[in-house]
Amino acid sequence: MSDWLLLDGARRLLADTCTHEAVQAAEADGWSAAIWDALSASGYADLAGLELADALAVLTVAGEHAAPVPLAEAALAGWLLGESVEGPVSVVAPGAFGELSLHDGLLSGTARGVPWGRAIERVVAVIDRQAVVVPAALATGVERRANLAGEPRDTLVFHRARVEDVRPAACDLDERGALTRAALMAGALAAMARLTIRYAGERRQFGRPIAAFQAVQQHLVSLAQDASLVGLAAEHAARSAGFFEIAAAKQLASRAALTATRAAHQVHGAMGMTQEYRLHQFSRRLWAWRSEYGDEQRWAGRLGAAVARAGADSLYPAITGGSAVI
Amino acid sequence: MLFEATDLDEGELALQREVRGFLAAELPRGKFRPGLGMGAARDRSFSAKLAARGWIGMALPGRYGGHDRSAVERFVVTEELLRWGAPVGHHWVADRQTGPVINRFGTEEQKQRFLPAICRGELSFAIGMSEPEAGSDLAAVRTRATPADGGWTVTGTKVWTSGAHASDWFVVLCRSDDDEDRHKGLSQLIVDLRSDGVTIRAVPFLDGHSDFNEVSLEEVFVPEELVLGAIGQGWAQNTSELAFERGGPERWLSTYLLVEELVRERSDEFGERALLLLGDAVARWWGLRRLSLSVARTIDRGEAPAVQSALVKEMGTRFEQDLLAAVQELVDVEPVVEGDSLFERLLVAAVLTGPSFTIRGGTNEILRSVAAKGLGAL
Numbered sequence: 001m002s003d004w005l006l007l008d009g010a011r012r013l014l015a016d017t018c019t020h021e022a023v024q025a026a027e028a029d030g031w032s033a034a035i036w037d038a039l040s041a042s043g044y045a046d047l048a049g050l051e052l053a054d055a056l057a058v059l060t061v062a063g064e065h066a067a068p069v070p071l072a073e074a075a076l077a078g079w080l081l082g083e084s085v086e087g088p089v090s091v092v093a094p095g096a097f098g099e100l101s102l103h104d105g106l107l108s109g110t111a112r113g114v115p116w117g118r119a120i121e122r123v124v125a126v127i128d129r130q131a132v133v134v135p136a137a138l139a140t141g142v143e144r145r146a147n148l149a150g151e152p153r154d155t156l157v158f159h160r161a162r163v164e165d166v167r168p169a170a171c172d173l174d175e176r177g178a179l180t181r182a183a184l185m186a187g188a189l190a191a192m193a194r195l196t197i198r199y200a201g202e203r204r205q206f207g208r209p210i211a212a213f214q215a216v217q218q219h220l221v222s223l224a225q226d227a228s229l230v231g232l233a234a235e236h237a238a239r240s241a242g243f244f245e246i247a248a249a250k251q252l253a254s255r256a257a258l259t260a261t262r263a264a265h266q267v268h269g270a271m272g273m274t275q276e277y278r279l280h281q282f283s284r285r286l287w288a289w290r291s292e293y294g295d296e297q298r299w300a301g302r303l304g305a306a307v308a309r310a311g312a313d314s315l316y317p318a319i320t321g322g323s324a325v326i
Numbered sequence: 327m328l329f330e331a332t333d334l335d336e337g338e339l340a341l342q343r344e345v346r347g348f349l350a351a352e353l354p355r356g357k358f359r360p361g362l363g364m365g366a367a368r369d370r371s372f373s374a375k376l377a378a379r380g381w382i383g384m385a386l387p388g389r390y391g392g393h394d395r396s397a398v399e400r401f402v403v404t405e406e407l408l409r410w411g412a413p414v415g416h417h418w419v420a421d422r423q424t425g426p427v428i429n430r431f432g433t434e435e436q437k438q439r440f441l442p443a444i445c446r447g448e449l450s451f452a453i454g455m456s457e458p459e460a461g462s463d464l465a466a467v468r469t470r471a472t473p474a475d476g477g478w479t480v481t482g483t484k485v486w487t488s489g490a491h492a493s494d495w496f497v498v499l500c501r502s503d504d505d506e507d508r509h510k511g512l513s514q515l516i517v518d519l520r521s522d523g524v525t526i527r528a529v530p531f532l533d534g535h536s537d538f539n540e541v542s543l544e545e546v547f548v549p550e551e552l553v554l555g556a557i558g559q560g561w562a563q564n565t566s567e568l569a570f571e572r573g574g575p576e577r578w579l580s581t582y583l584l585v586e587e588l589v590r591e592r593s594d595e596f597g598e599r600a601l602l603l604l605g606d607a608v609a610r611w612w613g614l615r616r617l618s619l620s621v622a623r624t625i626d627r628g629e630a631p632a633v634q635s636a637l638v639k640e641m642g643t644r645f646e647q648d649l650l651a652a653v654q655e656l657v658d659v660e661p662v663v664e665g666d667s668l669f670e671r672l673l674v675a676a677v678l679t680g681p682s683f684t685i686r687g688g689t690n691e692i693l694r695s696v697a698a699k700g701l702g703a704l
Contacts, residue, residue: 201703217698248609304605312590
């Protein structure tokens with residue numbers, strides 16, 4: 001963590017603004033101008049202006065607070081263009097590229113799953129390795145959709161929309177997108193583990209805290225393991241930003257999304273099944289982010305193919321050296 | 327945050343290259359029989375060669391023959407030895423466990439007597455903790471030390487003692503005093519395995535090997551100067567000893583070589599399932615290694631990361647078994663003992679020793695209790 005002050009500021013601001021109620025309201029309304037404006041005013045929305053590892057550390061803090069704003073997209077847009085983009089801005093994920101085309105500076109087609117598509121000023125898409133910026137207001141249609149966490153993932157339709165900017169994409173969106181999700185997930189897992197451990201110490205049944213039961217302790221330990229593993233993996237992936245580390249971190253995060261949410265919900269019992277209690281703001285995000293920018297299978301397949309190609313003698317050097325080796 | 331991210335520095339990376347070069351020259355692939363992690367063979371001459379390089383007792387003080395190096399440097403050497411399948415058996419316990427414990431709790435005389443020989447790779451130690459009635463519940467040990475002229479007389483039975491037949495000494499946890507608090511009145515004695523009254527009986531392991539032993543002690547005389555630490559402090563010393571042996575790379579590398587050989591022998595025919603298995607395994611090794619390295623760095627800062635170590639050991643050993651099961655499901659072979667393929671030989675060894683991964687050095691159930699208490703829920 002290279003900038004403690006920066007992170008401490010982000011932590012305070014997000015804790016103040018992203019309360020349980022505020023996150024609920026953002027989900028209901030589809031946008032929270034108050035949270036976005038507070039982050040913008042303090043400079044935290046300009047993540048692409050930070051060192052890569054610092055930007056990702058801020059995203060982890062955002063994940064810890066279930067921040068209902070397109071911070072990851074602000075970072076991705078800036079990395080794709082090589083400079084910060086006035087925002088709120090969103091990015092079309094690679095899976096949805098097939099339906100977009102660019103001719104003579106005019107964008108046509110359907111962009112699906114656009115984070116906060118309804119509320120942003122600009123959209124960035126990658127077409128033939130070119131990063132294309134188009135004003136969201138030029139969309140001829142906006143269909144409101146949401147991911148499992150209720151975060152807007154809208155469909156935007158463009159018909160010969162005049163793009164603002166076209167330039168070679170400055171990063172690999174697949175990898176950087178996965179890196180943002182791993183960072184967010186590390187935060188959500190840490191918050192979920194803390195919430196669950198605290199709850200197990202407070203909730204009493206049969207005359208004692210449920211954390212006194214070994215069967216419950218087993219869930220707490222497995223949660224702490226998932227949160228620790230993914231937290232460290234995301235931090236190392238942020239330091240190197242190489243294929244190996246990103247593939248490993250996103251894979252570990254996506255797998256942990258399955259196991260950790262299961263453990264956390266089991267500990268909480270019926271208490272965790274309602275939206276009145278905070279757990280769902282983390283568990284639903286983990287389920288949603290698990291599949292965004294590639295789930296554990298996708299990244300395991302890619303990583304497995306890469307190390308198999310490198311061969312048996314390179315296997316352990318790859319585990320220790322990562323992207324420096326393969 | 328329980329674990330802080332850390333990377334190897336230039337000196338540590340140079341050490342890693344040095345160990346790799348040494349192993350490639352000393353134990354070329356295909357020219358020796360590799361073992362699975364810390365279950366690898368005993369080879370005094372190999373231990374002596376490592377010692378000549380300064381790679382045994384690395385973190386022990388120079389004045390006792392050690393090398394004043396860090397836990398991270400020891401980690402770097404250990405992981406390379408384990409993943410190579412090198413025969414670390416002769417010095418393993420002394421290097422990882424007994425040496426550090428004697429250095430921490432032993433008398434000056436004990437340090438001078440044992441540590442230099444440990445660091446030369448000569449002395450081999452076994453662990454005398456478990457008994458028929460004291461497995462996970464170590465405070466239930468019945469082996470008894472009674473005061474005698476100039477020392478103690480020890481009587482009792484230790485079981486599941488790995489390598490006692492091939493070791494020189496073992497550290498015996500025993501009851502030296504009856505106390506209402508069962509964690510008091512325990513002591514650790516350093517016992518010469520060739521003493522009068524010591525009988526070692528081999529107990530064949532699942533795979534037929536006889537590394538496992540039952541050690542009976544019948545009025546064995548142990549002189550006062552071989553009491554380790556303080557009489558009555560055995561429990562506290564023993565607990566710290568267990569912390570030494572947790573969290574290292576031996577807790578997630580036991581099935582590594584199996585997968586490396588799978589890649590070497592069969593990657594030409596890998597389908598999608600095999601690639602998924604490999605990608606998953608590599609991600610976990612990478613992640614677990616990062617956690618383990620973080621534990622070593624924390625030890626070097628003078629802290630005692632007991633909770634972190636328990637979390638890593640529990641997770642790592644479960645992974646070792648999960649990975650073995652995944653490999654078993656993947657390949658369609660009927661493993662033959664002493665077959666031609668190294669992959670198949672390692673598969674046989676892994677299947678027949680696999681259940682021990684989550685038991686040795688503290689069962690996963692006990693580790694979860696230790697970790698849960700440290701997480702602060704109670």
